[in-house]
Amino acid sequence: MSPHSNPANALANIRIVLCQTSHPGNIGSTARAMKTMGLSRLVLVAPQHFPHPEADALASGATDVLANARVTATLDEALAGTVLAIGMTARRRDLSHPMLGLREAAQRLLDNVPAGQVALVFGTEMFGLSNDELDRCQLAAHIPTNPDYSSLNLAAAVQVAAYEIAMTASVWKVPEAPPRESASHDELERFYAHLEQSLIASRFLNPDMPKRLMTRLRRLFARASLEKEEVNILRGILTARDRWPPDC
Amino acid sequence: MSPHSNPANALANIRIVLCQTSHPGNIGSTARAMKTMGLSRLVLVAPQHFPHPEADALASGATDVLANARVTATLDEALAGTVLAIGMTARRRDLSHPMLGLREAAQRLLDNVPAGQVALVFGTEMFGLSNDELDRCQLAAHIPTNPDYSSLNLAAAVQVAAYEIAMTASVWKVPEAPPRESASHDELERFYAHLEQSLIASRFLNPDMPKRLMTRLRRLFARASLEKEEVNILRGILTARDRWPPDC
Numbered sequence: 001m002s003p004h005s006n007p008a009n010a011l012a013n014i015r016i017v018l019c020q021t022s023h024p025g026n027i028g029s030t031a032r033a034m035k036t037m038g039l040s041r042l043v044l045v046a047p048q049h050f051p052h053p054e055a056d057a058l059a060s061g062a063t064d065v066l067a068n069a070r071v072t073a074t075l076d077e078a079l080a081g082t083v084l085a086i087g088m089t090a091r092r093r094d095l096s097h098p099m100l101g102l103r104e105a106a107q108r109l110l111d112n113v114p115a116g117q118v119a120l121v122f123g124t125e126m127f128g129l130s131n132d133e134l135d136r137c138q139l140a141a142h143i144p145t146n147p148d149y150s151s152l153n154l155a156a157a158v159q160v161a162a163y164e165i166a167m168t169a170s171v172w173k174v175p176e177a178p179p180r181e182s183a184s185h186d187e188l189e190r191f192y193a194h195l196e197q198s199l200i201a202s203r204f205l206n207p208d209m210p211k212r213l214m215t216r217l218r219r220l221f222a223r224a225s226l227e228k229e230e231v232n233i234l235r236g237i238l239t240a241r242d243r244w245p246p247d248c
Numbered sequence: 249m250s251p252h253s254n255p256a257n258a259l260a261n262i263r264i265v266l267c268q269t270s271h272p273g274n275i276g277s278t279a280r281a282m283k284t285m286g287l288s289r290l291v292l293v294a295p296q297h298f299p300h301p302e303a304d305a306l307a308s309g310a311t312d313v314l315a316n317a318r319v320t321a322t323l324d325e326a327l328a329g330t331v332l333a334i335g336m337t338a339r340r341r342d343l344s345h346p347m348l349g350l351r352e353a354a355q356r357l358l359d360n361v362p363a364g365q366v367a368l369v370f371g372t373e374m375f376g377l378s379n380d381e382l383d384r385c386q387l388a389a390h391i392p393t394n395p396d397y398s399s400l401n402l403a404a405a406v407q408v409a410a411y412e413i414a415m416t417a418s419v420w421k422v423p424e425a426p427p428r429e430s431a432s433h434d435e436l437e438r439f440y441a442h443l444e445q446s447l448i449a450s451r452f453l454n455p456d457m458p459k460r461l462m463t464r465l466r467r468l469f470a471r472a473s474l475e476k477e478e479v480n481i482l483r484g485i486l487t488a489r490d491r492w493p494p495d496c
Contacts (some may be wrong), residue, residue, distance in 0.1 A: 033404060038394040062395055092423035101422040143411070144420035146286040149309060152407070156281060159404045161412045163391070167351070172348040172392035175340040179471070 006040060007171035010110055014165065015119040016043045017078045017085075017157060019133055022125050024049045028058030029155030031065035035164035042069040043078045043119075045151055060154075075121070075133050083116035084109065087129050087137035088157060090150050097140040102161060105141035106168040109221050124152050145241055183231045190217060196239045249420030256418035258358055261368040262413060265326045265333075267381055270373050271298045275416060277403030280468060285410035286419060290317040291326040291367075302479035308404075323369070323381050331364035332357065335377050335385035338398050345388040352390035354416040366368045368409055373402050431479045437481050438472060440466060441495060446486045 016034055021027055025052055031042060044050055048221055050071060057065050072078045081084050086105050087097070100108065109118045121137055123129030134140060143152060143160055152160070166172055183191070196214055205213055217221035226234075269275055275298055279290060286330035290313055292298055298319060304330045306332055307314050321486050334353050335345070348356065357366045369385055371377030382388060390407055391400060400408070415422055431439070444462055453461055474482075 014337045029404075031399065032399070035397045036393045036400050036404075060399060081374055093428070094426065097421055101426050117366075123285055131324075140478065143390055144414065145284045146414075146420060149283045151280070151308060152269065152284050153277070153308075156277075156284075156404060157406045159400070159407055163408045163411075166392065172394060174390045177347050178340070188354065 001147040007169040008171050010113045011166070011171060012040060013113045013117045014039055014109055014222045015043050015082065015117060016162070017043045017045060017075070017076070017119050018154070019045045019049070019075060019122065019129060020124050021047045021050075021154065024052030025058045026125060027052075027069075028060075028062075028066065029057035029153075030158045031055075031059040031062040031069070033155050033159035034162050035062035035065050037166040039165070040065055040068065041117075042066070044071045045075050045078045046073055057101070073111055074182060075136055076189050079116040079119055079121075079136060081117055082119045084112040084139070085121055085137040086139045086141050087117040087121045087134045088123070089128055089134065089140050089142060090145070090152075090174065091095055091128070092132065093134065093140070097134065097137065100139055100141045102141055102143045103168070105139065106161070106164045109165060110169055120165075122154060123156065127144065128216045159231075174200065181228045182216050183226045183228050187228065187231050188221075188226065191221075191226075191235055194238050198242055254416040257419050259286045259414070259419060260288060261361045261365045262287055262357055262491060263291050263326070263330065263365060264410070265291045265293060265323070265367050265369040266295070266389045266406075267293045267323060267377060267400070268372050269295045269298075269371065272300030273301040273306045274373060274402045275300075275309075275317075276303035276310075276314065277401075278360065278406045279303075279307040279310040279317070281403050281407035282314050282410050283310035283413040284407070287410050287413070288313055288316065289332045289365075292317055292319045293326045294321055294324050295319065323384055327367055327369075327384060329365055332360040332384040332387070333367040333369055334387045334389050335369045335382045336371070336409065337376055337382065337388050337390060338393070338400070339376070341379065341382065341388070345382065345385065348387055348389045350389055350391045350412050351416070353387065354409070354412045356387065357413060358417055368413075370402060370406065374492050410443070429476045430476045435476065435479050436469075436474065439469075439474075439483055442483055442486050447489055 003148065016030065016039060018030060020029065021044065027044065027047060034040065034042060045197070055066060056063060071135070086109065092099065094200065109120065112118050123133065143157060145152065151158065192214065200207055264278065264287060266275065267279060269292065275292065275295060282288065282290060299314070303314060304311060328420065334357065340347065345424070360366050371375065371381065391405060393400065440462065443465065444453065447461070448455055
């Protein structure tokens with residue numbers, strides 16, 4: 001079974017693990033960030049304050065993610081049963097795991113979902129993951145950032161990671177535009193003929209020296225890919241203009 | 249000149265425009281989000297409170313982005329001189345602009361940078377962009393989200409957009425892994441020979457019925473792509489094991 005066969009199901013098998021988070025507000029913002037992208041499994045390893053009213057406040061409508069969050073004493077408990085754990089790190093380590101970009105990491109997580117649950121692991125706000133915590137992951141991943149200022153807020157990092165996972169799973173769509181009624185070829189040609197006559201009548205276009213005016217206008221309207229209703233509006237404007245001023 | 253010929257320069261020509269932001273903290277978090285991805289041009293249209301200590305606090309080390317932010321009374325002023333403005337919207341509108349996904353929008357922005365400055369426009373925390381504001385943009389863009397809960401925090405939306413722009417411009421890199429000294433073919437073959445001898449000596453491998461044990465172990469170590477130092481460690485372990493227990 002490919003994880004792409006049911007992307008929402010794939011998302012349900014991805015754990016977001018936060019290690020020893022200091023600020024409960026960040027836990028709330030993380031829950032909100034997760035839910036916007038369809039992630040729901042939050043695991044908190046030894047959080048300093050949880051539950052906490054500030055977490056609830058910042059979770060906004062994502063209190064269900066907080067309510068279902070699992071709290072564990074150790075990272076090993078948080079990762080029990082996972083078949084792949086990827087640790088997020090902002091810096092290169094000496095004896096490092098292979099370091100993936102976030103986009104590649106998202107793909108690895110989804111590739112492994114058919115085998116079982118997978119985890120993306122985040123460290124503390126101040127220091128990130130310890131080497132010991134990173135040792136418990138199979139891979140390390142990095143959000144490509146400005147090297148002069150790579151300090152993403154914890155919940156912002158989760159938001160970007162959740163976005164990349166959802167994009168890689170192709171799970172959410174851009175809302176469809178309202179249906180368009182495109183003008184047909186013959187409607188367009190009647191409009192161009194009308195426009196040309198109107199430009200001649202107003203003396204803007206000299207039929208003996210047309211240059212490339214109509215070509216330029218066709219080019220403009222072609223880029224706009226006119227709708228039926230728009231052709232009607234434009235022809236209405238031309239008709240009104242043609243009538244005015246009457247033979248002065 | 250392609251924008252990709254100098255990606256950092258491309259980023260310098262992208263304006264992030266926030267319309268009538270209510271919470272100064274969101275302006276600070278936006279500055280931080282922008283700077284992590286290398287964006288620096290922040291324009292604030294009629295912010296409710298700015299400058300404000302909360303903006304400074306949440307900007308963390310990105311106070312330079314706040315200090316250089318331009319405050320305008322209207323969106324027209326904020327967009328003056330731009331050659332493309334894309335409005336971010338979470339919902340479909342009735343008489344809508346073509347609606348792009350964020351990834352496509354990032355590409356459009358970068359494609360247009362050689363022609364001049366471009367802008368990505370965000371509405372208020374509560375209501376997003378008004379139809380009148382969206383009318384002043386040439387395109388609308390959407391971050392694909394969970395339709396049941398699409399409420400990204402303003403700064404989180406800016407963070408995701410800034411990330412996508414930086415990824416599309418390929419401007420920041422994943423830190424290089426420390427240099428690896430891979431084991432050579434002959435070092436690996438000597439290791440496999442040593443391993444096989446050791447397994448025979450310990451009676452785990454019966455040379456008359458080897459089955460596919462060595463193939464399985466080769467497969468495992470091939471996936472790990474061993475380094476020289478790791479081969480030395482493994483052979484050291486085998487040697488220590490071979491010596492113990494001494495003829496008991």
